Amino acid sequence: MRKIEKILSPKSFQWVGDGFYTTSFLGGDITRHRLDPFFAIGYNTEIEFPSSKIPKGVGVHPHKGFETVTFAYKGKIEHRDSRGNHGILNEGEVQWMTAGSGILHEEFHEKEWSKNGGAFQMVQLWVNLPAKDKNTTPKYQNLVQIPKVNLTGGTVQVVAGEYEGVKGAASTLCTYII
Secondary structure, X not given: OOOOOOOOOOOOOEEEOOOEEEEEOOOHHHHHHHOOOEEEXXXXXXXXXXXXXXXXXXXXXXXXXXXXXXXXXXXOEEEEEOOOOEEEEOOOOEEEXXXXXXXXXXXXXXXXXXXXXXXXXXXXXXXXXXXXXXXXXXXXXXEOXXXXXXXXXXXXXXXXXXXXXXEOOOOOOOOOOO
């Protein structure tokens, strides 16, 4: 059993591009040292987007030396990167991008979803890579089938690592259970 050390409230929300209305739950000395290897948790609160002919999102931008793990709760996200990867992240799916030695990517609301609009909600974790892995070859994974473990009163989805003998769907350098 672990004792709850601190309950974090969302900070102010800000727009990332025109498609992601996010806040971060990390910052300050307590959270920085307690949540390693996670150094950012971007939460996009549920927001209603009107229909749009042009998908909203954030254009090409770089990442290096870490992994991003994106959970789509509502809406759809389309990913493209400089290595030729392309994927659509649907509700209930997870996207795992290893930036490693460096990658350029963009994320927009999926085209067909944008035409109709609707509720949009997601979370993105930023996971620091160990020094020895910071220059690894970048890769992209769109995880559709997430293994589950039933618990008393709930369910755990094993995205990475292993829990109760169930292995996560992600191939990752991260050795933590997410």
